[in-house]
Amino acid sequence: MIFAANLLLMASMTLMLVRLLRGPELYDRVLAVNSFGTKTVLFLCVFAFLIERPDAIDIALLYALMNFIATIAILKFFRYRALDVALSRMQRRGER
Amino acid sequence: MSEFLHILDALRPFLAGIVLVAGGVIVLIGASGVLRLPDFYSRLHAAGVTDTLGTLLVLLGLILFSGFTLLSAKLALVGMFLLLTSPAATHAVANAAHKAGLKPRLGTYHSNPPEDDTGETA
Amino acid sequence: MGYTISLTAAMAVLWLLLSGHYDNTLLLGLGAGSAIFASALAWRLHILDAETSPYHKLWRFMFYWPWLLGEVVKSNIIVIRSILAPDMVLSPRMVRVKSLPRTDFARALYANSITLTPGTVSIDLDDDEIIVHAVLKELTSKNGFAEMSARCARACGEKEGGS
Numbered sequence: 001m002i003f004a005a006n007l008l009l010m011a012s013m014t015l016m017l018v019r020l021l022r023g024p025e026l027y028d029r030v031l032a033v034n035s036f037g038t039k040t041v042l043f044l045c046v047f048a049f050l051i052e053r054p055d056a057i058d059i060a061l062l063y064a065l066m067n068f069i070a071t072i073a074i075l076k077f078f079r080y081r082a083l084d085v086a087l088s089r090m091q092r093r094g095e096r
Numbered sequence: 097m098s099e100f101l102h103i104l105d106a107l108r109p110f111l112a113g114i115v116l117v118a119g120g121v122i123v124l125i126g127a128s129g130v131l132r133l134p135d136f137y138s139r140l141h142a143a144g145v146t147d148t149l150g151t152l153l154v155l156l157g158l159i160l161f162s163g164f165t166l167l168s169a170k171l172a173l174v175g176m177f178l179l180l181t182s183p184a185a186t187h188a189v190a191n192a193a194h195k196a197g198l199k200p201r202l203g204t205y206h207s208n209p210p211e212d213d214t215g216e217t218a
Numbered sequence: 219m220g221y222t223i224s225l226t227a228a229m230a231v232l233w234l235l236l237s238g239h240y241d242n243t244l245l246l247g248l249g250a251g252s253a254i255f256a257s258a259l260a261w262r263l264h265i266l267d268a269e270t271s272p273y274h275k276l277w278r279f280m281f282y283w284p285w286l287l288g289e290v291v292k293s294n295i296i297v298i299r300s301i302l303a304p305d306m307v308l309s310p311r312m313v314r315v316k317s318l319p320r321t322d323f324a325r326a327l328y329a330n331s332i333t334l335t336p337g338t339v340s341i342d343l344d345d346d347e348i349i350v351h352a353v354l355k356e357l358t359s360k361n362g363f364a365e366m367s368a369r370c371a372r373a374c375g376e377k378e379g380g381s
Contacts, residue, residue, distance in 0.1 A: 002113075012146070027136050027189055027192065027193040027198065030189050034186075035126075035147070046116070049158060054162075058236070064177045068181040072188055075188050125302060133306075135310075138353045141338075142301060149336075186333050187333050187341075194341045194342055194349075195342075204307065204308070205307070208304075
């Protein structure tokens, strides 16, 4: 059962890679990366049970946090072409 | 009563396996939806299926597997983080696309349009 | 002061959950030290308010989250059925949702709840309306949005009526 769940998650990760390579827009690719990350977190959780080493759950926890920050960072970079733009300054200039 | 609980405990791995595989199937459905839907904004919804119900079922199955331990608390924590961050990430992607001027495809969409009907709006 | 204490307690609980060693004095001491250090930093930054440390109000959301879970499951079934149909018929549309809760926290909760239910994604938030993209016609009933808004407002402790 655990193995079957792992196979299903790997298949859906492969489908995400197809969307990542084919996606016509930049945002399709960002969405594919974000969704791939969510599936990776689930895959790591299931994989920890498959190899019976629960330490991998901690890695999944870290990956869940990192995935969110990476998505926001990619979007911010492609909007402002820089990462060192302060959020308060953006609001003062009236652009959101 | 205690016998009933004993039977329930013996059934737990099977129940966990069923919930886990159901979660995997739903994640796969969401992924195929991301591949199949026509435009960016509707693909967001297919990704949302994976993010909510798929995550919940997979983690619920694993929690049933591990029982009431520290491990299941960590799994619940993973689920909480995913459910808190995924709408924010989805909204960020959608808002960025909207601000960049990506137009959504509106009107009715048929995957196999009928032959005599060209009622699809561009 | 209450915010500082509740933030410290929450971080200590998080440390205990993640470490799993309860008999090692050094590890427990390091955990207590880091929790106190982090909340001291947050206190010095003056960022402690109801948004960064909402732990003592969490009991109100205990009534909201089960309802939201039910809504999520319901709309998941609708979206999955339309994805799996061999003849996929979609009716994507943009909707402007008017009736918003008043406080910022309730608005953020409302927009996040809209995004969390599959089939509807909140795209933009103005002063008095949310632009929502929905993939199916039956997911954009006015009563559904109004009920979710009212429940968000109630969960964040707003009074009935208004707005």
